[in-house]
Amino acid sequence: MYGDGGWEGQQAHIGQQPAYGGQPQYHPQQPQQPQYGEWVQEHQPGYGQGQYPYYDEQGHQQYAGHPQQQYQHHGTWEASGPHGQMPYAPDPGDPYGQQPAAYGGEQSDFYGGDGSYPPPQPPGRRRPEPEPEPEAAPEEEQHPFFTGGGDDDDDDEEHELHSRSDRRGKGKKPTKKGRKRRNGCACMVVVLVLGGAVGTAGYFGYKYYQNRFAPAPDYAGAGIDETVTVEIPKGVGGWDIGRRLKDAGVVKSAAAFVHAQNEISGGNSIQAGAYLLKKQMSAASAVKMMLDPKSQNNVVVTPGERNAGVYEAIDKKLELADGTTQKVARNEYKSLGLPSWAQNTQYAGEIKDPLEGFLFPGTYPAAKGMKPDSILKQMVADAKSRYDASGLTAKARSLGLNNAFELVTVASLVQAEGKTHDDFRKMAEVVYNRLKPTNTETNQLLQFDSTYNYLKGTSNIHISLKEINSNSSPYNTYRHKGLPPGPIGNPGEDAIMAALNPTHDGWMYFVATDGVNNTEFARTNAEFLRLKEKFNATSGN
Template identity: 30%
Template sequence: MKNTKGKKITIIISIIILILVIATFSGYYYVKSQLEPRNEASTEKIVVEIPAGSSISDISTILEDKKVINNASIFSFYVKYNNDTNLKAGNYEFSPAMNTDQIVKKMQEGKTIAPEKLVIPEGYTLDQIAERIVAYQPKLKKADVLSTMDNPDFIATMMDKYPDTVTSDVLNKDIKHPLEGYLYPATYTFKETDVPAETIIEEMVKATDVNIAKYRDELTKQKMSVHDFLTMSSIIEKEATENVDRKKIASVFYNRLEADMPLQTDPTVLYALGKHKSKTTYEDLKVDSPYNTYQNKGLPPGPISNSGDSSMEATLYPEKTDYLYFLANTKTGQVYFSKTLEEHNKLKEEHITKNN
C-alpha cells in the first residue's frame, strides 16, 4: 500500500516537473519569437520619432504602437537585461523586417534621419534650436549654426530687414546671444534639400516680426520695447507649466518690479550658468552674471529663450493681483501664489519640502 502511494507521488512529481519543463520551453520560445521581426519579408519603411528624454518603457511603447516590434514589455525587459539602455533620441527609419538586436544597434549608434519638418517648441534657447536645425539639416554643424546666429554681419542684416523687431537693444554688451528670444517657435518647411543656416534662422526672425505685428499698438500704448516684451515673455515661458495661469505669473513679476524687488526667477540663473538642471541650488544663485535676477533688480539684459503666444499675451495683459511670490510643485505641476514671504514659506514647507 505504501509502495503504491509512493509511486503515485512520484508520478505526480514527474508530471509537475514535465509541466514546468514544457512551460519553461514554451515561455522561452514565446519570448524568442517576440524578439524576432514582425514580418521578415516586409519592405515597408516606418519613420519613428523618439523624443529626447524618453525612457526605455516610452521607447518600447512607441515602437509597438508604430508596429515596429511585437511586444513592448518583452522589448523593454530584453534591452534592460542586456544593459543596452543607451538608446539615442531622434527620427529613425525602421522596418518590420528588423529584429530586436538590429533595432537596438541602430538606436545605440544614433543612425537617425532628417525630419521632414523643422519643429521649434516654445521655451527653446538658441542652443536647443541649433540642435534642432542640425537634426533637420545633417550637413550643418552645430558650432557653425551658433556662429551664424551670433555673427555681427548677419545680425546687422536682420536689423536692416526687420527694423521694428530687431533693434539696437540686441547689441547690449551684456547680452549673451543677440538673437536669443527672436527665433519664433513654430513648424517650418523648406522646399530646398540643402538649406543654409542663414535662410533657416532668418525665416524664424521673420516669423517673430510677423507675429509681433498684432501686438505693436499695445506695445506703443504701454511704452514697452519689443526687446523688453520678448525678455519678459521668455521668463514667463520658462516659469510656466501647463497647469498654471501665465497671466497670474506675469502679475507676480510686474508687482515685484513695481515694489523694486528683484524678480528672483530660477530660469534666469540657469541661463546665466548655461546649464539645464531640474533643481537650482543656493550655490547656483551666487553666479556673477547680469542675467542673475537674484542679484540684480529689473529685467535681465535680454530674453532667455523664445516664447509662444500665451506668454506674450500674459506679458501684455497680466492679471491684476497682489501676489509677490509663487512656487511650483515639480511633481504635480501645481503652482501656489502668495502675497507675503511668511505665506510663501509656509506653502513651500507644505508642498515642496515635505514631498522631497
Template identity: 35%
Template sequence: MLDPEVKPSPAREIAHRGKGCLAVVLALAVLVFGGYFVWDRTSTFLSGIGEVPDYPGPGKAAVTITIPEDSSLDGIGSVLLEDDVVKSSKAWDAAVRAEPRATSIQSGRYLMKTQMKAVDALNLLINPGESRVRAQFTVPEGLRLSAQVTALAKATKIKKSAYEKALDDPSSLGLPSYAKNRPEGFLFPDTYELTADATATSTLRQMVSQYKNVTDDIGLEAEAKKLGRSPYEVLIVASIIEREVNQNQYRAKVAQVLYNRLDAGMKLGLDSTVIYAENLKTNTTTPEDQASKSPYNTYRYQGLPPGPISAPGKAALEAAANPEQGDWLFFVTVNFKTGETKFASNEADFEKIRAEFQQYCRDNPGTCDS
C-alpha cells in the first residue's frame, strides 16, 4: 500500500492524466462516428422515401403506343408503364401534376421510345407532331420503284407527284453511300406507321431507314465482302431472287445459281430482268422480248443488270448474302401455283426440268403468259 504521506511523482501523475485524456478522446470519437453513421443512414432512408423512380432518357427502342378513347391520366400512365416507356407511376404522376396541359392528351397511336424520362413522354403526347400515327400502310415485296410510288400514294393519301418530286432529290432520303443516289431497291417493303405530319420525303426516309436496319441486322456489307461482291451487287441479286421465286426454301439456292453463272462467265438469261426492262405484265418472255436492247436484258448482256429490278424483302436479302453452297447452273419454277422450283447442274438435266415446266403450261392454259 502506498504511504498516504508520500505524493506521487510528477511523471506518474502525468501518465495517469494522459490515460484519462485518451479515454475521453476515444469516447468522443465513438460518439461522433456513431452519430454520423446514424445521421447518414437516416438521411439516406428519408431521401429514399421522397425519390421518384424515373428513367434518365432520352429513350431506347422504338415502340408504338395506343391510347384508348376516354382514357384517364392514370390509365395512360398504366399503358406507358406496361410498355416500359416510363419507369414508374410515381414519375408519371409527378410529371402530370406539374403540367396543366396533361388533360389535353388525345386517344390514338403514338410513336415513342422505351425508357423515356416521364416528363419527356408527357410532352410528346401533348405535342406529338410527327409522332402521332394517322394510319398504317403496307408496301409488299417485289415491286419496282414506280409501282411502289403508286402503292404509297394510294395507301398514304399523299400525292403521287409529291413522291416523284422527293425522288428527284435522292440525296434527301438518307440512302447508303453505295446506292450512289439511286433509290430503286432501297425502299424496304414492310408495314409502316403513317404519322400525322408525314410528308412524301419523311415517308421515303422511313422506308430507307428500315432498309438500313434490316441489312445491318443480316450484316449485308460484311457478307458481300466475303462473297467478293459489292453490297449493291448483292442487292441486285436479292431483287432478282424476289421476282424469280416465292418460296423461302429455294431462295438461297437461286442465289448460288446466279453467282455460279456469273463466275463461269455465263449470261444469266432471266425472264424477270426482261420483264423489268420492258415493263411487261407476264410471267414469261418471248424471243421478241428477249431481243430487247435494254441493258437490263440478261439474255443479251453478260453480268448483272445495272440496278435492282425490285425492292426485295428480308428473306431475299438474306439469301443473296448467304447463298446455299452447290454446283447448280440452272433453275426452273415448274409450277406457278405451288412455286415448286427445280435445279440442275448441266444442260441435260436442265432440259428435263424445262420440259416439265412446258408440260405444266400446256396443262394450265393462260397461267404461264399472264
C-alpha cells in the first residue's frame, strides 16, 4: 500500500542496499531527499507513512514530488519505478512539496479542514470535479422499519463502507435501496420465524388435545384375515401388552387397548402366554379374543405332571414330529440352564430324565415357529428361580438330606402321593420318617407305587407283588432303600412348601382308602393294616 514503499523500500528500511546500483542518487539542483521506502513514522507523521495522493489529467493516482509509473497489484496501486530523488523542484506555492503531510501530525490543515480523509488537493493539482449525478426520483415514503430510517447501525456501516471505498480508490456508497433490500430480507426472516413458532405451538397444542381429550387411535371391526402370534411374558401390565399388540399390527394404539381392558369385564385378567390374533383388530375385539382360551397358543404344565407329557404338548403346539422335544431335552439338557447342584448328584448315571422336576408348573407360550429349546429354557429358568427363592440348599441339611436336588425329589413324591392340599405336609413327614436310619417299621424302604409307575410310565394303583419284586430298577422303592435317583414329576408350590415344612405327628403310613382322593394316615403297622382292609373293601379287592 501507500506507506510501505514497495519491496525495495522495505529492504532499505531494514538495512540492505537499495536497488539499482546500490547507491542513493542525488539531484544537483536540490538537497538530498529520503528514499520513498525510508519514510517511516519517526521521519514523517503522515497517514500511511507517505505523501498525499493526487490525480493527473488521465485520472491516474500520483504522489506529490514522486512522478512514477503505477500498476495494479492485488487490488491496490503500488509504485513500479525506482525509488530515487524527486525529479522536480518543490513548488513554492505548494506546501505539500516542502514539508511532511499534516494529517495526524501537529501542523494545521492547509485548507483549515477537519483532517478528514482523503484530504483536499493542493491548488492547481486537484482532480477534476465529477459531473453531478442526476437526482433520483423521490422514493415513496415508507415506515422506518422497512427503509432503515433512524438506524444508527446502518449510518455507521455506510460511513465505514464509504471510507474504505475512498481509500481503495473504488467502491460505491451503499444506497438506500440496498438497505431496504437487506431490511426486507430481515423482515421476511422475522415473519418466517414467527410463522414457524405459531405452527409449532399449534401442532403441540393439537397433540396435547389428542392425548388428553380425543379418543385413542383405534381400528374398527374384528380384523383382517392375516393372523399373528403375540407372546405375552409374565408380569407385564396393560400398557406393555398394548405396546406388544401394536408392534405386531394387532391394535392401532396401546392407549385404545388399555381403555378396552378397563371397559370389558375381566379384561384385566389376561394371562401370560402366546395368543393367535388377527391383524388390525379393534382394541375391544382383541381383548375379547385374548380372553377366549381358543386363541391361546400355550403349553400348561400342571403340578406333578411328568416331563413326558410336557414334551408331547410342546410337539403338538409347535406342530413338530412326535419325540422332537424329548430328543432336544435328552441331547441339550446341559445348555438349558439347570442349576449346578442338579447335574452333580450320586445318581447322575441312573436318572431317567435330567430335566425332571425342573419344568416348573405354569403357562408358557408355545406357537408354531418357536423352538423347543427356547420353551424348555423358560420352564427351567422359572424352576431355578423358585428353588433359589426357597433356599433349598440351606434347608436340605436341616431336614436330613444331602443336597437341594434330594429336596426337589421329596417334593415330587409329596406331589405324586398326596391327593389334597391338606395331605401334603403329612405326606412329607411320612417320607422323612421312613428315610431315618432308626426306621424299624419299613427299614428305610419308601414302598411308593408312584416311583414304580414313573419308571413304567403308568399310573396304576394295582401292582402285583410279583411284578414289583421282579424289577430291580433304582426307581423301584419296594426293593431299594432311600429316595429314587431323582424327581418323578414337577412339584408345584404347595408341595415344595410342604417338603420344607412337614408335620411332626409321627406319621409313617398312608392309604388312599377310596382309591381316589381320600387319603388316611397311620403311625403303626397295625393301624396301616386296618386302613388297607378299608381300601380293599372299597375297591372290590
